[in-house]
Amino acid sequence: MKRTNELIVGLAVLAVIAVITWGIFAVGDNMPRGVTPYSQDVYQLHNTILAIVTVIGVLVFTAMFTSIVVHRKSKGYQAARFSHSTKAEIIWTAIPVLILVVMAVPATRVLIDMEDTGGAELNIKITGYQWLWKYDYLEDEISFFSAMDRASNQARQIGSGINPRDVDNYLLEVDNRLVVPVNTRIRFLLTADDVIHSWWVPDLGWKRDAIPGMVNEAWTYILEEGVYRGQCAELCGKDHGFMPIVVEAVSREEYDAWVANQRQDMADVAHDAARLWTRDELMDRGANVYQAQCAACHQSDGSGLEPAFPALARNGIPTGDLNSHLDVVMHGREGTAMTGFGSRLEPQDIAAALTYTRNAWSEDEGEVVQPATIAELNQG
Amino acid sequence: MSHETTAHNNDSHDDHHAHHPTGLARWVFSTNHKEIGTMYLVFSLIMFLVGGAMALVIRAELFAPGLQLVNPEFFNQMTTMHALVMIFGAVMPAFVGLANWMVPLMIGAPDMALPRMNNWSFWILPFAFTLLLMTLFMPSGGPASGWTLYPPLSLQGGNSLAFVILAIHLMGISSIMGAINIIATILNMRAPGMTLLRMPLFVWTWLITAFLLIAVMPVLAGAVTMLLTDRFFGTSFFNAAGGGDPVLYQHIFWFFGHPEVYILILPAFGIVSEIIPTFSRKRLFGYTSMVYATASIAFLSFIVWAHHMFTVGMPLGAMLFFMYATMVIAVPTGVKIFNWIATMWRGSMTFETPMLFALGFVVLFTIGGLSGLMLAIVPANFQYHDTYFVVAHFHYVLVTGAVFAIMAAVYYWLPKWTGHMYNEKLGKIHFWWSTIWVNVLFFPQHYLGLAGMPRRIPDYAVQFTEFNMISSIGGFMYGFGQLLFVYIIWQCVRGGEKATAQVWEGARGLEWTVPSPAPLHTFDTPPVVDDSVAVHKDELT
Numbered sequence: 053m054k055r056t057n058e059l060i061v062g063l064a065v066l067a068v069i070a071v072i073t074w075g076i077f078a079v080g081d082n083m084p085r086g087v088t089p090y091s092q093d094v095y096q097l098h099n100t101i102l103a104i105v106t107v108i109g110v111l112v113f114t115a116m117f118t119s120i121v122v123h124r125k126s127k128g129y130q131a132a133r134f135s136h137s138t139k140a141e142i143i144w145t146a147i148p149v150l151i152l153v154v155m156a157v158p159a160t161r162v163l164i165d166m167e168d169t170g171g172a173e174l175n176i177k178i179t180g181y182q183w184l185w186k187y188d189y190l191e192d193e194i195s196f197f198s199a200m201d202r203a204s205n206q207a208r209q210i211g212s213g214i215n216p217r218d219v220d221n222y223l224l225e226v227d228n229r230l231v232v233p234v235n236t237r238i239r240f241l242l243t244a245d246d247v248i249h250s251w252w253v254p255d256l257g258w259k260r261d262a263i264p265g266m267v268n269e270a271w272t273y274i275l276e277e278g279v280y281r282g283q284c285a286e287l288c289g290k291d292h293g294f295m296p297i298v299v300e301a302v303s304r305e306e307y308d309a310w311v312a313n314q315r316q317d318m319a320d321v322a323h324d325a326a327r328l329w330t331r332d333e334l335m336d337r338g339a340n341v342y343q344a345q346c347a348a349c350h351q352s353d354g355s356g357l358e359p360a361f362p363a364l365a366r367n368g369i370p371t372g373d374l375n376s377h378l379d380v381v382m383h384g385r386e387g388t389a390m391t392g393f394g395s396r397l398e399p400q401d402i403a404a405a406l407t408y409t410r411n412a413w414s415e416d417e418g419e420v421v422q423p424a425t426i427a428e429l430n431q432g
Numbered sequence: 433m434s435h436e437t438t439a440h441n442n443d444s445h446d447d448h449h450a451h452h453p454t455g456l457a458r459w460v461f462s463t464n465h466k467e468i469g470t471m472y473l474v475f476s477l478i479m480f481l482v483g484g485a486m487a488l489v490i491r492a493e494l495f496a497p498g499l500q501l502v503n504p505e506f507f508n509q510m511t512t513m514h515a516l517v518m519i520f521g522a523v524m525p526a527f528v529g530l531a532n533w534m535v536p537l538m539i540g541a542p543d544m545a546l547p548r549m550n551n552w553s554f555w556i557l558p559f560a561f562t563l564l565l566m567t568l569f570m571p572s573g574g575p576a577s578g579w580t581l582y583p584p585l586s587l588q589g590g591n592s593l594a595f596v597i598l599a600i601h602l603m604g605i606s607s608i609m610g611a612i613n614i615i616a617t618i619l620n621m622r623a624p625g626m627t628l629l630r631m632p633l634f635v636w637t638w639l640i641t642a643f644l645l646i647a648v649m650p651v652l653a654g655a656v657t658m659l660l661t662d663r664f665f666g667t668s669f670f671n672a673a674g675g676g677d678p679v680l681y682q683h684i685f686w687f688f689g690h691p692e693v694y695i696l697i698l699p700a701f702g703i704v705s706e707i708i709p710t711f712s713r714k715r716l717f718g719y720t721s722m723v724y725a726t727a728s729i730a731f732l733s734f735i736v737w738a739h740h741m742f743t744v745g746m747p748l749g750a751m752l753f754f755m756y757a758t759m760v761i762a763v764p765t766g767v768k769i770f771n772w773i774a775t776m777w778r779g780s781m782t783f784e785t786p787m788l789f790a791l792g793f794v795v796l797f798t799i800g801g802l803s804g805l806m807l808a809i810v811p812a813n814f815q816y817h818d819t820y821f822v823v824a825h826f827h828y829v830l831v832t833g834a835v836f837a838i839m840a841a842v843y844y845w846l847p848k849w850t851g852h853m854y855n856e857k858l859g860k861i862h863f864w865w866s867t868i869w870v871n872v873l874f875f876p877q878h879y880l881g882l883a884g885m886p887r888r889i890p891d892y893a894v895q896f897t898e899f900n901m902i903s904s905i906g907g908f909m910y911g912f913g914q915l916l917f918v919y920i921i922w923q924c925v926r927g928g929e930k931a932t933a934q935v936w937e938g939a940r941g942l943e944w945t946v947p948s949p950a951p952l953h954t955f956d957t958p959p960v961v962d963d964s965v966a967v968h969k970d971e972l973t
Contacts, residue, residue, distance in 0.1 A: 083815055083882040090811075098812045105802035112798060116773050120791070125713070125780040131938075132778035135715040144770045145763060152759045155809065160752060162811040167748045208499055208891055216497040216894055223497075223893045247585040248678060250743060250818060254884040258814035261744045263679060264584060265672020268745035285743075285818040285886045287578050289585055290504045293889030359571040360505065360590065389588050 064117070084254050087276045087301070091257025093162045101155055108151070166258065169269045172239030174232070180242075180249030180262035180284070182391055183291035183348075187230050190241075194314045197396060199344065200294050201225040208294060223293070224281040227344075229300040233307035234274050242268040246391050247289060253282030253299055261286055274301040289389060291348060325399045325423045331407070334420060338408025341401045346409070349389065354413050360389065365413040374410070374419050381406060382429065399426035452952075460555070463547035464952055465532045468554050470849070472529025473842070475557060477918065479521030480835075482565070484911050486514040491873075491907035494900050499891050507890035508576035509568065515579035516596075519696065520603045521561055523830070526838045527699040528553075528610045531638045534845065535614060537943040537950065538632045540623025540959045545616035553609035560602035567592035578888060580689070581656065583670040583681050587663045594664065597656045604649040611642035611649075618642075623942070625961035629723070632941050633716065636723050637702030640730045644691045644698075647734075652688040655681060679744050686737035694733045697829060698726060700797075700837030701768055704790045706941075707844050708772050711787035712779030713938035718771040725764035725771075732761050742813045751810050758808035765801055769794060784936070785859030789840030792867050793833060800828025803878065818888075821881025827874045832867075839866075839917065846921065847935045851949030852928035858920050865913040872906030 085095045123129050177188040184199035204223050207214035216222040232238055242251055244262040252259030259282075260270040274280075282297040302310065343352065346364075350356050354365035381402060384392035393402055400423035410418035453461060462468055489510045493501050502510070532550065536543055544550045567574040572590020575581065586593065618639045622631070631639075658681070661667040668674025670681045701722075709716045716722065738746060738754040746754075772794055781787070803825040807816055816822060839862075846854050876899040881887075885896045892900065931948040942961070946954045 082879075084884070094811050094815055097809060098806070098815070101806050101809055101812065105805055109798060109802055112769060112773065113795060116776065116791075116794065119773065119776045119779075120781065120783075123712075123776065123779050123781055125782045129778075129780050131713040131780035133714070134778075135717050135719065135775075137718075137774075140770075140774065141718055141721055141767070145767060148763050148766045152762060155805075156756060156759060159755065159809045159811060163751060163755075164748065166811060166814070167751075210499045210501075210503060212498070214498075216891075221893070223891065247588065248582060252818075252886070254815065258811075259743050259817060260814075263672075263744065265676075265678065266745070282884070283886050283889075287508070287582075287585065287888040289576075289588065290508065292508075293504065293886075293891050357503075357505075360573065 086255045086257045087274050087278065087280065088256055088272050089275070090162070090166055090272070091255060093165070094257045097158055097162055100158065104151065104155065166270075169239050169271045171237055172271060173236050174238045175241065176230070176232070176238060177241045177243070178251055178262060180244035180246075180251070180288070180295075181396055182246050182289050182389060183284070183295040184396075185230075185249075185251070185295065185297060186245075186396065189311075192311045192315075194311060194318070196228050196314070198226045198228045198230060198298070200296050201227055202344065204296075205294070205344075205348075221281065224283070224296045224298070226296055226298045229279070229298045231300045231302060231307060231310050232274065233304045234277050234301045236304070237271060237273050239269060239271045242270065245396075248286050249284050249288045249295070250286035251282075251297060252285040253280050253297055255280040255282075256299070259285045274299075277301050277303060321398055321400075325427050327424075329400070329403070329423060331411075331420050334404045334407040335411060336404075337400065338404035338406075339412070341397070341405040342408050342412075345393065345397065345401075346405060354409060364409050374406075374421075377410075378406060378421070378429075382426075394430060399423040399430060402426045461551070463543075463551050465536050465544045465547070465550065466849075466950060466952060468544075468550050469529045469531075469533030471554050472525045472532060472557075475554075476522050476526035476529060476838075477921075479517050479525070479561065481914070481918075483514050483517035483522055484914065486510045486517065488908060488911050490514065491904040493890055494892070495904040496901065497892055497894050497897055502890070504890045505573060505576060508578075508888070509574040511888055512575045512578055513565070513568065516564060516575075517561070518830075519579065519692075520600075521557075523696050523834050523838070524603075524607065525557060527638075527641070527696075528607075530634075530699065530703070530838070530841050530845075531610075531614055533849065534943060535617055535635055535638060536621070537848075537946065537954060538635050538941055539618060539621065539626050540942050540955050540961065541617060541621035542953065542955050542958075544613050545621055546613045549609050550613055553606045553613065556602050556606040560599045560606065563595050563602070564599035567595050570595075580682075580685055581659060582685075583659060583662065583678055586659060587670075594660065597660045600656050601653055604653050607645050608649050611645035614638055614642040615646075623955065623958040623961050626942075629720065630961060632702075633705035633719070633722055633726075634699065634702035637698040637705075637726050640726050641695050641698045644695050644730055644733065648688040648691040648695075651684060652692075655684040655688065658684075679741075682741045682744060683738070686740045687734075689740060690737040691730070691733040693829075694729060696834050697797075698730065700793065700834045701726065703837045703841045703844075704772065704793050705768075707786050707790040707840055708775050708794075710844075710936050710939045711784060711790075712776050712781050714775060714779040715940075716771070717774035717777075718767070721767055722771055725767045728764040729761060732757060732764075736761065739808060739813075742810050743817050755808055755810045759805065762801070762805050769798055769801075780938075782937075784843075785854070785856060785863055786840045786844035788860065788863040789836050789843065792863065793836040793840060796828055796832030796836065796867075796871075800825055800833055803828065816881060818886055819881035820877040820885045820887055823887050824874050824877035824881060827877070831874070832870055836866075842921070844936075845943075846924055847931035848943060848946075848948050848950055850925050850928075851931055851947075852924050853931050854920050854924040854928065858916065858923075862913065862916045862920060865916065866910060869906045869910035869913060873903055873910050874906070876900075876902045876906075 083095055083098050085092055175190040177190060179186040184197050186197050188195045203219050204225055206212055207216055207219045207222060242260050242262040243266060244264045246264060249262040250259050251262055256272045258270060260268050278301055280299045284292055284295040349361035350364050354363060356363035380390060382392055382394035384390050403421040403423040403426050406421040452458060459467065459471060489502060493507055532544065570592045572592050574592055575589060575596045577586035577589065618635055658669040662669050662671060668676040670676045670678050672678060705716055705722060736754055736758045738750060739758045742751060807813055807825060843854060843859055880896055880899045883896065885892055933947050934944050935948060942959060
């Protein structure tokens with residue numbers, strides 16, 4: 053029995069040491085070093101503190117397990133009677149205070165640096181929506197939404213039959229990436245449209261909440277070209293796990309070319325919204341918009357997920373009159389997860405989605421909504 | 433006063449009070465601290481299994497990437513309910529149950545000071561949790577915005593929010609009444625000679641916890657009531673469009689939430705401070721500094737709340753203040769851990785199941801405390817926050833902290849409650865099984881968080897697969913292992929080797945002077961306490 057006890061204690065000591073060693077040396081999945089001066093400071097800070105707490109842990113557990121092995125009744129050890137020592141208590145109060153000061157000094161330095169958001173060469177406003185991001189480049193006047201790509205979105209449905217391992221960057225790819233230049237001091241202004249989100253790319257070294265009605269600030273300075281991925285970090289509802297962030301850091305020249313390209317695209321879109329569309333064009337575009345924006349809640353066949361997400365079509369027939377349908381799509385419905393799409397989609401997307409939902413599941417021909425109607429509503 | 437005479441006194445008093453109802457009425461109308469304590473403990477065990485089942489749904493879904501079992505809405509309801517049930521249904525009632533049973537026995541009081549209120553504070557709980565759990569079966573589903581209920585997200589839910597808020601109000605009323613009762617008992621009903629600085633540390637930690645409860649439960653009640661009026665009566669406390677502030681809720685919530693964290697751990701400190709001296713056959717080292725450390729931790733808990741929300745955007749000065757204040761907590765907490773080790777040092781230790789759980793607590797709680805210190809460092813917190821690193825941290829302090837301490841307490845006092853020894857061999861198997869698998873369950877989550885996996889997501893990128901699988905296996909093994917705990921308790925209630933009044937060779941304190949099982953009524957004549965019976969007496973090296 054004595055021998056088993058010792059074996060058990062020995063195993064426990066080994067297990068603790070193994071876990072700690074594993075933590076320090078064997079893990080490739082430590083915090084990323086990142087690609088900004090700040091993220092590298094944080095990485096250093098993390099490693100320093102991890103080392104300090106590991107040493108503390110090892111010392112404390114060594115003392116404890118020494119006592120467990122040596123001071124046991126089964127070895128005939130007689131209990132001492134002391135229960136107090138002022139000297140020891142002063143020592144183990146004072147030493148932790150000193151260690152804390154050693155940790156607080158670099159932490160304070162790095163934090164002060166992070167909070168200084170001045171001197172920005174480029175300002176980007178980030179707005180969180182359920183469940184996608186909007187990026188506004190304030191100087192370059194570019195604006196677009198960024199949602200999870202369709203391959204991930206299809207694979208992540210229950211019973212999709214698609215193995216996530218077969219999807220490139222499963223859950224971490226978007227339709228429109230946030231393209232930024234390297235070696236540029238970029239300031240981000242973060243806010244949200246509906247609920248609280250949190251914008252986090254580990255390689256940049258921080259996350260910051262995007263809060264409706266408030267504007268938060270953060271900054272970055274990316275040193276290396278590359279693609280950096282992250283996710284929303286604050287629970288924001290059903291699809292919180294499905295609103296990735298992809299930052300593509302490129303050279304200044306590539307960035308300028310990208311900006312010119314984007315502006316051309318935006319001009320084309322505005323031109324497109326003004327013309328008259330055919331029913332087929334609207335139905336084609338509407339099918340895509342519906343799948344990307346509406347199907348997650350209202351389902352591909354419009355049957356919804358009652359009661360939280362109502363059916364749009366009962367027995368294949370779309371319900372409700374067109375004006376109230378339009379109003380809900382444009383402005384959302386208070387107190388539910390249905391947000392207004394008036395500000396987040398192009399007029400042609402809204403027109404197409406409305407046309408699609410009023411025609412796709414019914415034998416009869418339903419109403420057609422023109423992009424120009426929506427554009428007018430947006431202005432009025 | 434010797435043990436024998438006390439035991440004799442109590443036996444003779446037993447007869448006068450034998451006229452109490454039997455059957456169901458005995459429990460419904462009971463005003464006896466031991467019966468109410470038992471009901472609290474049984475209720476807590478049931479909730480522990482319910483909350484555990486929810487955790488297994490979460491871990492089953494996270495076993496592999498892709499959604500296999502539940503849709504994201506239900507997943508969010510599971511994470512929310514798991515937390516609410518475990519915090520308010522399992523851990524808090526377990527501590528109140530232990531206090532009910534043990535505080536009167538430890539201070540030499542015949543019962544709690546307010547026995548009828550005691551009955552009421554327990555019987556509120558089953559109704560509160562019926563209200564809470566029934567939301568899962570409502571058309572709009574249960575709450576799905578996390579146990580913190582942050583607006584605006586929590587305001588998007590259906591009408592079930594009203595039920596959740598009412599349930600939280602009931603739990604709050606129950607906790608506040610329980611706390612008032614404990615304070616009244618400890619301050620008024622101590623036996624002659626049981627001065628404050630002779631009280632066992634479990635009594636001290638509960639006295640301080642009770643003040644925390646009274647201070648912060650009303651704050652939570654205020655916060656959720658504002659949610660209620662925002663959702664149903666058109667106010668805009670937290671709605672920016674109406675002039676409100678969503679972050680205000682977080683400040684109010686965490687002003688409750690951080691002291692709440694210590695409500696969940698201070699009684700655990702007390703339990704461990706009882707068990708380690710007993711099985712080390714040596715008095716608790718640094719008793720007075722333990723009391724002061726507990727009080728300091730309680731004070732500090734009121735001025736660190738914003739460390740839960742560093743990423744909401746605060747002034748630099750505020751962040752520095754909350755970082756430094758949080759780091760300072762490490763000092764009194766360290767004092768406690770060093771004192772426990774100094775208690776063991778040069779003791780004459782044996783390793784029965786309660787001691788094993790207490791030692792497991794010291795090691796694993798320390799790991800949770802050290803990761804807590806890492807989280808206090810604001811620049812690094814910007815990376816750790818809302819990731820699995822945080823999930824790992826608070827499960828180390830809550831599962832291997834609070835829950836391990838509760839299990840230690842159950843094994844320690846079970847012979848006193850039932851009159852039988854539990855099955856020591858099964859108890860040890862339960863400890864080793866739990867300790868191994870709980871680490872397999874939670875340790876890999878540190879790595880997941882550092883590698884970039886956010887918390888509260890139902891599906892994840894494929895690079896997180898391996899650690900999630902390991903964690904899920906640990907979760908299922910740990911979870912099903914707890915059925916052994918239920919069996920051991922059942923077996924011990926039914927029969928077993930007769931326990932002596934003393935039960936443990938090295939145990940000190942008034943609870944060991946009454947027979948095992950403790951008769952329904954004890955200390956009708958108060959015992960007289962002097963240094964020879966007191967649990968704590970300073971002796972210098």
